[in-house]
Structures are given as C-alpha cells and as structure tokens.
Amino acid sequence: MAFSLGNNSQDDDPVAEINVTPFVDVVLVLLIIFMITAAVVEFGMQIGVPKTTVATQQQSRESNNITVLSDGRLARNGREINLYDIVPEAKKADPESPQVTVRIHRMAAWDVVAQLLAECKAGDIEINLVPQPLRRDPRVRR
DSSP states (O other): OOOTTTTTOOOOOOOOOOOOOHHHHHHHOOOOOOOHHHHHHOOOOOOOOOOEEEOOOOOOOOGGGGEETTOOEEEEEEEEEOOOGGHHHHHHHHHSSSSEEEEEEEEEEEHHHHHHHHHHTTTEEEEEEEEEEEEOOOOOOO
C-alpha cells in the first residue's frame, strides 16, 4: 500500500511500514478478556449443595468425605475416586464403624447419586448427607 503526499512525482517509492493499529486493538481485546476470565475463575472445588431447613453440623473424618460434582465425577478430599473404591477405602479408614460424609452438588445427575448410595448400602457403610442451611424458614410467610 503506497501513500503519497501531494503531486510530487520525484518520490514514487512505496511506503513499507506495518500498520500496528489493528494488532494493538487485538492485543488489548485479548488482555481485557483474560483479565475478566481470571477474575471469574475460582480456585478449589466449590459445589452448591441443596438447602434444607434443618442442617446439622456433623463432625466427620477428613478421609471419609465424598463429593459428587455437577458433572457426575466423585472426589475424595479433592482427588477423583472411582465409585467402587469408596467402600474399601471407608472400611480401611475405620473398620469398626465405616461411614462416609457425602456432599452432592445440586446439579449432579441423580443416577450417579443413586449408584453411590446403593454401593455404600451394599457395603454396610453409614451415609451422612451434608445439606446447606436455609437463611429463612420456607414455611413462614412474609
């Protein structure tokens, strides 16, 4: 692309410069996108458990906490675990009275939850479900 200033025919050489304006625009847009997504990304494993009117705080052993994630994966203490490894791990942690504390994401598929509960029941494992307390009683009208 050649630019000329006026009608000087002496200087007919093309201007060989790169137009950096579109490049700067793209870089700024990408920078803004990365800044927004970095602020949105949460670190750790956050799940939204269903809310109930009565939620008791149960003391549980750290090794027996099972989390059902929204995509159906199972995690034990933040690390993924197979469904069929839960019962042996719970019995290994406490052979006297094996139990697991289960937190289920509210968007988790029911078939995964049903399989988990059936597997624990078949293995004689006590199951404690952890709900999140409601802020108000839904039975009381405002």
